[in-house]
Amino acid sequence: MKAGWQTKTLGEVLEKTGTVNPLQSPEAKFDYIDVSSVSNQTFRIEETQRLKGKDAPSRARRLVRAKDILFATVRPTLQRIAIVPDELDEQICSTGYFVLRPKQGIDHNFLFYSLFTEKFMGQMASLQKGASYPAVTDGEVRQQPLSFPPLPEQQRIVGILDEAFDGIATAKANAEKNLQNARALFEGHLQSVFTEAWKAGELVTLADLADDITDGDHIPPPKASSGVPFITIGNIAKDTRTIDFANTFMVPREYFDKLKSNKKPKKGDVLYTVTGSFGIPVLVSESRDFCFQRHIGLVRPKPEVSSEWLLYLLMSPQVLRQANDGATGTAQKTVSLKLLRSFQVPRVPLALQRATAAKLDAVINETQRLESLYQQKIAALDDLKKSLLHQAFNGQL
Helix, strand or coil, rough: CCCCEEEEEEHHCCCCCCCCCHCCCCEEEEEEHHHECCCCCCECCCCCCCEEEECCCCEEEECCCCCCCCECCCHHCCCCCCEHHHHHEEEECCCEEEECCEECCCCCHHHHHHHHCHHHHHHHHCCCCCCCCCEHHHHHHHEEEEEEEHHHHHHHHHHHHHHHHHHHHHHHHHHHHHHHHCCCCHHHHHHHHHHHHHCCCCEEEHHHHHEEEEEEEEECCCEEEEEEECCCCHHEECCEEECCCCCCCCCCCCHHHCCHHHHHHCCCEEEEEEEECCEEEECCCCCCCCEEEEEEEEEEECCCHHEEEEEEHHHHHHHHHHHHHCCCCCCCCEECCCHHHHHHHEEHHHHHHHHHHHHHHHHHHHHHHHHHHHHHHEEEEEEEEHHHHHHHHCCCC
């Protein structure tokens, strides 16, 4: 630590903050900052609710001032952290926030940046308790150490971080835009390809292209310590269109052996999620024994239908639109087997199917290459922020 720096707990460098009960002034209006008001992308208060005192929720109790720092103690590692702007001076926030008001000699921006350091966030991660709503207490936040130099040096460091983080934010926004554009490249090509297929092919039902269309066994399977993997929707990876066998539970071999052959996926089949996150197809690309839940459909193509082409067909916006339009249910939308079998699709020659699938393979491979490149850039920018924060709060800037 550099000479002139000192370390105190947050409780020692913070002013006491006040509380208020809006119900005591039932007609008075105020802006309410709830936990969802703060964006963990922009680290700003994005929106508030204008309420009368009589309508105030029970958690609306903490009075805030301009330049206070709000730190959400519920799910603290989500980093819902923001500085109160001038226009929200003397307004009210949720008790789900710890309000940090620095004493004289502590720059509020310096304190704000300190909450993003790996040291502080690591402590929050280790201290949080609770399964559904992990949280830390105000007392635990107050006990965290803060190392800081004299005020002029704090302000110099803040100036460096402000400039650096503005540049990082711009670079990250550009990388994220490029990432979206890469994904849009494939989606646009997919739509174009199947628009042409719809024009050129004979319109049939999906059942006409399949030897079988079914779903998983409706009887809850017994679990076993070893045996055959059982796949749920959670094992269908949307981004990569693959089956994740790493986190499955096992069912006894005897259970699997008694299943009908159309309940046992084989290489070349296409699985299709039909409940909740419906409309995600994935190709069974290897020969291995596994079974699957009833919330997943199985489409087994006829010999004259390419499995790869069928996969892309089920990914197409034309098919997804039919799934969206026909899905039923309220809490969880479901694509029934009847609807799945009745999807209107084009029948085209096998040679054209294979040529189309090969072209789409090339496009998706390039898309994935670009996605990987931009994701690496985004990760590198995040690492740069962490490195700068580490240097800043260890007297190395």
